[in-house]
Amino acid sequence: MPLMxxxxxxxxxxxxxxxxxxxxxxxxxxxRHFLALAGPGALGLTDDxxxxxxxxxxxxxxxxxxxxxxxxxxxxxxxxxxxxxxxRANLSxxxxxxxxxxxxxxxxxxxxxxxxxxxxxxxxxxxxxxxAEDQRLFGLSLLGGDTTSTRGPLVLSLTIVGDVVPGRALRxxxxxxxxxxxxxxxxxxxxxxxxxxxxxxxxxxxxxxxxYRLPSPRLGPDLAGIAHAAMDVxxxxxxxxxxxxxxxxxxxxxxxxxxxLSAAARALVTGRDDLLAVCLTGGDDYELLxxxxxxxxxxxxxxxxxxxxxxxxxxxxxxERAGVRVCRADGAVFPxxxxxxxxx
Amino acid sequence: MPLMxxxxxxxxxxxxxxxxxxxxxxxxxxxRHFLALAGPGALGLTDDxxxxxxxxxxxxxxxxxxxxxxxxxxxxxxxxxxxxxxxRANLSxxxxxxxxxxxxxxxxxxxxxxxxxxxxxxxxxxxxxxxAEDQRLFGLSLLGGDTTSTRGPLVLSLTIVGDVVPGRALRxxxxxxxxxxxxxxxxxxxxxxxxxxxxxxxxxxxxxxxxYRLPSPRLGPDLAGIAHAAMDVxxxxxxxxxxxxxxxxxxxxxxxxxxxLSAAARALVTGRDDLLAVCLTGGDDYELLxxxxxxxxxxxxxxxxxxxxxxxxxxxxxxERAGVRVCRADGAVFPxxxxxxxxx
Numbered sequence: 001m002p003l004m005x006x007x008x009x010x011x012x013x014x015x016x017x018x019x020x021x022x023x024x025x026x027x028x029x030x031x032r033h034f035l036a037l038a039g040p041g042a043l044g045l046t047d048d049x050x051x052x053x054x055x056x057x058x059x060x061x062x063x064x065x066x067x068x069x070x071x072x073x074x075x076x077x078x079x080x081x082x083x084x085x086x087x088r089a090n091l092s093x094x095x096x097x098x099x100x101x102x103x104x105x106x107x108x109x110x111x112x113x114x115x116x117x118x119x120x121x122x123x124x125x126x127x128x129x130x131x132a133e134d135q136r137l138f139g140l141s142l143l144g145g146d147t148t149s150t151r152g153p154l155v156l157s158l159t160i161v162g163d164v165v166p167g168r169a170l171r172x173x174x175x176x177x178x179x180x181x182x183x184x185x186x187x188x189x190x191x192x193x194x195x196x197x198x199x200x201x202x203x204x205x206x207x208x209x210x211x212y213r214l215p216s217p218r219l220g221p222d223l224a225g226i227a228h229a230a231m232d233v234x235x236x237x238x239x240x241x242x243x244x245x246x247x248x249x250x251x252x253x254x255x256x257x258x259x260x261l262s263a264a265a266r267a268l269v270t271g272r273d274d275l276l277a278v279c280l281t282g283g284d285d286y287e288l289l290x291x292x293x294x295x296x297x298x299x300x301x302x303x304x305x306x307x308x309x310x311x312x313x314x315x316x317x318x319x320e321r322a323g324v325r326v327c328r329a330d331g332a333v334f335p336x337x338x339x340x341x342x343x344x
Numbered sequence: 345m346p347l348m349x350x351x352x353x354x355x356x357x358x359x360x361x362x363x364x365x366x367x368x369x370x371x372x373x374x375x376r377h378f379l380a381l382a383g384p385g386a387l388g389l390t391d392d393x394x395x396x397x398x399x400x401x402x403x404x405x406x407x408x409x410x411x412x413x414x415x416x417x418x419x420x421x422x423x424x425x426x427x428x429x430x431x432r433a434n435l436s437x438x439x440x441x442x443x444x445x446x447x448x449x450x451x452x453x454x455x456x457x458x459x460x461x462x463x464x465x466x467x468x469x470x471x472x473x474x475x476a477e478d479q480r481l482f483g484l485s486l487l488g489g490d491t492t493s494t495r496g497p498l499v500l501s502l503t504i505v506g507d508v509v510p511g512r513a514l515r516x517x518x519x520x521x522x523x524x525x526x527x528x529x530x531x532x533x534x535x536x537x538x539x540x541x542x543x544x545x546x547x548x549x550x551x552x553x554x555x556y557r558l559p560s561p562r563l564g565p566d567l568a569g570i571a572h573a574a575m576d577v578x579x580x581x582x583x584x585x586x587x588x589x590x591x592x593x594x595x596x597x598x599x600x601x602x603x604x605l606s607a608a609a610r611a612l613v614t615g616r617d618d619l620l621a622v623c624l625t626g627g628d629d630y631e632l633l634x635x636x637x638x639x640x641x642x643x644x645x646x647x648x649x650x651x652x653x654x655x656x657x658x659x660x661x662x663x664e665r666a667g668v669r670v671c672r673a674d675g676a677v678f679p680x681x682x683x684x685x686x687x688x
Contacts, residue, residue: 046516
């Protein structure tokens, strides 16, 4: 029973005396845009919950991530990519656990559509269409969700469900003294892409903005038995490496010049240590950070190559001292004013 | 990598060159307020996802509900009850499916705490304390979550996980011609309670406001094998009865005067059909609506009595005509301007 006035306050079904048969707007909206995405467990999105049989002999893995307009995406980002970015951020969490994703649920707190006309039917059709494309691409299906109104910006929260062989989930706390610190893909594209979209930097071919809007979750490589520890980079490489180290009771040294950059990032960063710092701390990478012992390095490279995923050693864990140290090739400390993002 | 400026834009860990060891504020916040609530699957709330073994021989049930300040709860509601209301709304979904809840995840999009000083440590301690009390009461534990900042009002989204005997989940689409329409507890307390809190009505003893802030999920009665269909009343009795009927391909008649009211509601509603209409359509009840054949009525009453839950027959499903009809004791149609809430 919302307090919200506006469209929600209108009679949702007019002809009560003659018998209510029409769907209220909210339910018709869900049916129109999301029913095509629903998997069998979703029960047609008409029940109070989804019901599914967990895969036999597997552990379940579950995570949730929220995104807020003006915080995690830009108001003028295309609706096609907004939902996909959130889904991919969650898929990246599944990749970081070594899990296989199977389903997702979405809550959508939407500004009143009368007051914010850009949230029209075409916007939601594109939003849901992007999600439909990604769930085909990554092989999962919608289980359920909730829609509500808000006086504030669009807030999305996505829950993802997957599974893993029992005992094989990749944790953050398994790094060992001497393990190499490895990272997939390239770092900094998302952070630089945001600066491009804000007009602070130029991007020759749209690569960086594309990576900001559509990260690539690294679900391909089967890292169980190879990586001692894993997580994904969302809040900034330096800060997130610090989490891996702390949870494992170790420190870590990152070689700033070894951090893999895309050609587009390299073109901007060369000679600009301030922009290299943006790459190292900006976040929104959704790449995997891995602790891998040297005798598994070849296996790591082989399984990533088989999945078409670049993987690069960028540092080393050590027991001598806690924390993160970021160094240049000559061993000098690379100066950073901050390590990553905190929302509080 | 949020765009948000403000506290989030400050260096989160200052002493980078000397090695980062401190926790960023956001992670310290989570540890401070939520770690005590975390169950074993939550992995100390430090990993990218939760991992748990699904109970053998059961189906999993999963649902998500969001609540927005100023829409689902009032800005001056006590922080102790805000999280509990959302948890209980989700527990009510589990009850409606006949499922046993086991775990939950929470996302919290919070106004910048520098700009909104009421969201201070004491507020969050009370918020988490209320949730801790309820998860003890209802026997489940926190699996994970996400915190972020927003420029808008507080937005909470809660995912709940439970399980059920395979094939025994209660659905909305199982009502049959001639089934009685039954409801647990009392209807309208939440809707009247909101009016009390808005100063529009007087409440002698705080019962109605209490029911608005803390609904009672009806997890007790074991309804499998008794009810043909079930759902919980969140958007309004009339509208939600319409969902049960529509999903079952039937119509339903509700006897307005048979709808159970609490003593506090009865005192206000007597002689005020406008307030009876509020009860029938206001929502926020979190009671169960059930389709039960007459030959299971005694079993229904017995299992509800055993669980200490009132249950009342308030109408009947029929195949003659679609939709909902709301009637007085003399058969006359009870006039309603709307049936319940829609957020779009």
